[in-house]
Amino acid sequence: MNRFAELLDRLAYEPGRNNKLRLITNYFRATEDPDRGYALAALTGALSFKHAKPGLIRDLIAGRTDPVLFALSYDYVGDLSETVALMWPKASLPLHNNPPPPTLTEVVTTLRTLGKTELPKQLARWLDELDETGRWALLKLVTGAMRIGISARLAKTAAAALGDKDTHDLELMWPGLAPPYLDLFAWLEGRADKPVNRDPAPFRPVMLAHAIEDTDFANLDASDYIAEWKWDGIRAQAVSGRDQHGNTQVRLYSRSGEDITGSFPDLLPSLRLQDPFAIDGELLVLRDGRVQTFNVLQQRLNRKVVSPKLLKDYPIHLRAYDLLGEGDTDLRELPFAERRERLEAFVSKLNDPRVDLSPTIAFDSWETLRAARADPSPAGAGEDAEAVEGMMLKRRDAPYLPGRPKGQWWKWKRDPHIIDAVLMYAQRGHGKRSSYYSDYTFGVWTNGGDGEQLVPVGKAYFGFTDEELVQIDRFVRRNTTEKFGPVRHVVHEPEQGLVLEVAFEGLARSSRHKSGVAMRFPRINRLRWDKPPREADRLETLERMLKADSAKQAAAVERY
Amino acid sequence: MYELVPKTDLRSAYIPDMRAQDILMPVAAGLCCRPGGFHIDPVRPVERAVITHGHSDHARAGHGAVLATQETLDMMRLRYGDNFARTTQAIAYGEEIRLGDVSVKFHPAGHVLGSAQIAVSCKDIRIVASGDYKDAPDPTCAPFEVVPCDVFITEATFGLPVFHHGLAADEARKLLASVALFPERAHLVGAYSLGKAQRVIALLRAAGYDTPIYLHGAMEKITHYYQSRGIDLGELRSVKGVKKADLAGTITLAPPSATSDIWTRRFPDPVTAFASGWMRVRARARQRGVELPLVISDHADWDGLTATIDATGAGEIWVTHGQEDALVHWCTAKGLAARPLDLVGYGDEDEAEAPGGEGAEA
Ligand SMILES: [Zn+2]
Numbered sequence: 001m002n003r004f005a006e007l008l009d010r011l012a013y014e015p016g017r018n019n020k021l022r023l024i025t026n027y028f029r030a031t032e033d034p035d036r037g038y039a040l041a042a043l044t045g046a047l048s049f050k051h052a053k054p055g056l057i058r059d060l061i062a063g064r065t066d067p068v069l070f071a072l073s074y075d076y077v078g079d080l081s082e083t084v085a086l087m088w089p090k091a092s093l094p095l096h097n098n099p100p101p102p103t104l105t106e107v108v109t110t111l112r113t114l115g116k117t118e119l120p121k122q123l124a125r126w127l128d129e130l131d132e133t134g135r136w137a138l139l140k141l142v143t144g145a146m147r148i149g150i151s152a153r154l155a156k157t158a159a160a161a162l163g164d165k166d167t168h169d170l171e172l173m174w175p176g177l178a179p180p181y182l183d184l185f186a187w188l189e190g191r192a193d194k195p196v197n198r199d200p201a202p203f204r205p206v207m208l209a210h211a212i213e214d215t216d217f218a219n220l221d222a223s224d225y226i227a228e229w230k231w232d233g234i235r236a237q238a239v240s241g242r243d244q245h246g247n248t249q250v251r252l253y254s255r256s257g258e259d260i261t262g263s264f265p266d267l268l269p270s271l272r273l274q275d276p277f278a279i280d281g282e283l284l285v286l287r288d289g290r291v292q293t294f295n296v297l298q299q300r301l302n303r304k305v306v307s308p309k310l311l312k313d314y315p316i317h318l319r320a321y322d323l324l325g326e327g328d329t330d331l332r333e334l335p336f337a338e339r340r341e342r343l344e345a346f347v348s349k350l351n352d353p354r355v356d357l358s359p360t361i362a363f364d365s366w367e368t369l370r371a372a373r374a375d376p377s378p379a380g381a382g383e384d385a386e387a388v389e390g391m392m393l394k395r396r397d398a399p400y401l402p403g404r405p406k407g408q409w410w411k412w413k414r415d416p417h418i419i420d421a422v423l424m425y426a427q428r429g430h431g432k433r434s435s436y437y438s439d440y441t442f443g444v445w446t447n448g449g450d451g452e453q454l455v456p457v458g459k460a461y462f463g464f465t466d467e468e469l470v471q472i473d474r475f476v477r478r479n480t481t482e483k484f485g486p487v488r489h490v491v492h493e494p495e496q497g498l499v500l501e502v503a504f505e506g507l508a509r510s511s512r513h514k515s516g517v518a519m520r521f522p523r524i525n526r527l528r529w530d531k532p533p534r535e536a537d538r539l540e541t542l543e544r545m546l547k548a549d550s551a552k553q554a555a556a557v558e559r560y
Numbered sequence: 561m562y563e564l565v566p567k568t569d570l571r572s573a574y575i576p577d578m579r580a581q582d583i584l585m586p587v588a589a590g591l592c593c594r595p596g597g598f599h600i601d602p603v604r605p606v607e608r609a610v611i612t613h614g615h616s617d618h619a620r621a622g623h624g625a626v627l628a629t630q631e632t633l634d635m636m637r638l639r640y641g642d643n644f645a646r647t648t649q650a651i652a653y654g655e656e657i658r659l660g661d662v663s664v665k666f667h668p669a670g671h672v673l674g675s676a677q678i679a680v681s682c683k684d685i686r687i688v689a690s691g692d693y694k695d696a697p698d699p700t701c702a703p704f705e706v707v708p709c710d711v712f713i714t715e716a717t718f719g720l721p722v723f724h725h726g727l728a729a730d731e732a733r734k735l736l737a738s739v740a741l742f743p744e745r746a747h748l749v750g751a752y753s754l755g756k757a758q759r760v761i762a763l764l765r766a767a768g769y770d771t772p773i774y775l776h777g778a779m780e781k782i783t784h785y786y787q788s789r790g791i792d793l794g795e796l797r798s799v800k801g802v803k804k805a806d807l808a809g810t811i812t813l814a815p816p817s818a819t820s821d822i823w824t825r826r827f828p829d830p831v832t833a834f835a836s837g838w839m840r841v842r843a844r845a846r847q848r849g850v851e852l853p854l855v856i857s858d859h860a861d862w863d864g865l866t867a868t869i870d871a872t873g874a875g876e877i878w879v880t881h882g883q884e885d886a887l888v889h890w891c892t893a894k895g896l897a898a899r900p901l902d903l904v905g906y907g908d909e910d911e912a913e914a915p916g917g918e919g920a921e922a
Contacts, residue, residue: 010738069720069886076883077842086722434820
């Protein structure tokens with residue numbers, strides 16, 4: 001457990017992806033079975049046991065520490081598990097009788113079977129045996145609060161690296177594997193054959209697109225590509241297959257491979273076919289044949305209970321993009337154009353109102369396509385235009401490859417909202433960027449009582465190039481008016497300051513912001529060195545955008 | 561019958577009921593000893609200063625006469641130049657001298673090279689002003705000594721029961737494990753220039769690391785002073801002018817604030833470490849953007865503070881700079897008379913150090 005705790009501890013501070021991989025792979029190399037397998041399960045979220053409530057942890061510490069000292073400490077540390085881990089008094093056991101600290105395996109297997117009433121005593125015993133970091137990791141694990149910025153994909157990549165294998169292979173077999181993954185590690189270390197995936201309806205790692213830039217088009221030939229709408233729903237994979245008893249199994253996976261079948265029972269009857277298949281598509285809510293916006297679809301997400309009313313009011317639908325498998329044939333090596341043909345045939349044969357084909361967009365040049373993107377409605381999206389997030393460009397000859405392969409698929413989003421704002425405060429970034437001022441708070445003009453003033457409307461730390469980062473960093477250092485800890489106030493006067501062109505996805509009302517509005521996904525689009533701050537946008541502009549956005553949403557809801 | 565003692569006689573040897581507060585009391589300039597005619601670690605210029613150790617918040621320039629250990633005096637000279645005081649007098653550990661109506665004796669505080677606790681005795685009352693101290697082993701300075709006393713004045717930098725510094729040697733091993741795992745990256749260790757940096761180097765040497773260690777310009781002078789006092793730190797090099805590629809796989813010590821500055825761009829993909837007792841608390845480490853927190857402190861942790869208070873046998877505890885509330889609460893619960901001293905001007909060196917002009921270019 002202590003070694004796993006050390007890994008978590010180190011990962012929690014390490015910002016670099018490759019460095020994280022190195023740390024995890026190194027852990028797998030240095031740790032024995034079955035501990036490393038349970039660690040892999042913990043990192044991929046594959047462990048399941050009943051989590052301990054914070055109240056239990058509080059009771060444990062309350063019985064062992066002075067309440068005043070605990071209150072002062074908790075106030076200082078700010079995190080319950082961490083405070084308890086640090087304050088936990090040393091057990092007064094006789095030295096020769098010190099039990100060794102528990103292994104991760106012991107913790108995981110014990111927690112699986114432990115009764116609720118035995119938990120406090122068992123936890124206390126482990127806390128006595130572990131050191132500060134071990135206690136912290138244990139408490140994070142048992143309370144289910146192990147947020148350390150590691151995706152399941154990253155943990156699997158680290159495991160694959162142990163045997164110099166492709167993460168893709170590991171993803172393919174993953175649904176058929178179970179903790180502590182002895183067969184997987186044996187294969188990775190060359191001691192055994194590849195584990196066979198016996199899952200009748202396995203997940204296939206998804207293919208993703210790169211965002212296209214204006215400059216990319218010059219190098220691309222329009223005739224090499226097929227274009228289709230990018231729908232603002234949930235990317236999903238629908239898979240059907242037969243188990244060893246000959247029963248059909250149907251599953252829905254999220255794009256990360258999470259099994260989300262249970263959330264969409266209304267779609268399953270349409271997918272229960274005789275022959276196996278795998279469709280890559282988008283989950284959408286359709287009402288009277290019209291695609292609803294993401295806001296409407298959101299009602300179907302993260303629901304513990306799917307009520308009949310919910311099913312009726314928010315009927316789910318699968319819009320098919322791609323066919324990855326049909327019968328016993330894996331189609332992923334075929335060119336997209338061929339897969340698309342088979343998909344069209346498949347959907348038309350299925351003939352089910354719950355499943356339809358994502359239409360392609362006819363175009364003969366990038367210019368035609370650009371016009372269609374600007375106004376999707378007459379270009380084929382019709383009344384569903386509101387639910388169009390942009391376009392997808394797919395090479396006709398592209399096989400279906402996991403991850404984000406270069407030059408195969410492009411996404412071309414609709415123009416985001418754009419405003420000119422003034423840089424107000426800057427803060428140091430993290431990790432590689434910790435020596436640069438890379439987090440920017442920006443504001444727009446408003447008339448606030450005593451005249452024109454800037455009011456902060458958002459914060460951004462993306463969008464600029466490395467070169468621009470250096471330029472802004474220099475500007476911040478030379479134009480600091482005040483320092484507050486890590487924050488620098490940067491000059492922002494009508495004639496003096498830096499104007500940032502900020503792009504964002506949408507706006508929402510917010511009582512947490514002084515301006516009353518909050519931006520979704522703001523990023524720095526361009527540096528406007530040419531523009532004096534007085535010419536930056538005003539809060540009224542944002543208010544107008546917000547009204548327009550809400551009107552669109554309202555219209556979408558009323559249509560039902 | 562009470563004998564009437566005229567006010568002017570307060571400084572005479574004949575005082576029937578001398579109280580501790582009459583011997584040492586907090587004033588704006590610091591701890592003032594009226595009967596001895598001096599201040600301890602004054603934060604403003606005074607006529608006579610008695611100084612515990614060389615950290616800049618305790619040892620300031622501009623006093624009339626300064627009494628301190630030779631090392632502390634040397635460090636003040638290094639920092640402030642030759643004229644940092646009108647006159648100076650060096651005192652050794654265990655040496656006792658008379659000042660006015662009190663006697664003053666210096667004892668090792670285990671904090672940094674030359675650091676001392678100052679025992680002030682008057683009649684049958686002994687007060688120990690411990691300055692900054694730690695009871696953990698440190699090869700770069702004399703070990704802390706418990707001095708039995710009636711009143712113990714303690715710091716409370718880490719005066720919360722969440723602070724357990726653990727074994728510093730384990731932290732050195734953690735750093736070396738990271739260097740082994742990332743041989744293509746530079747490791748940059750933020751450490752206060754006076755005391756912490758040399759201790760980290762000594763810990764690395766004790767852990768068997770014998771390749772040259774690089775220094776930020778701001779810590780060269782003080783580190784060479786440590787070496788001149790016979791402290792073995794192995795081969796040290798200035799990082800100034802070293803090519804970026806040559807710093808892969810190396811360890812460089814720098815003042816804490818330099819590790820989050822433009823200065824770090826000269827290192828290949830640096831791993832930013834920070835050696836401080838604060839690193840025990842995650843939010844503190846994250847706040848500084850530290851990637852490799854090393855819990856190495858020059859101050860006593862909670863167990864060290866409470867064990868020391870116990871060991872002195874003092875019935876009265878005065879608590880200064882840090883988390884006074886928790887420590888006063890602990891003392892009171894043990895039946896000890898305790899109060900916060902509310903002295904201002906003393907900080908925690910890890911949070912205070914700026915690299916300065918010389919550092920930024922070093
Ligand atoms: Zn100090």
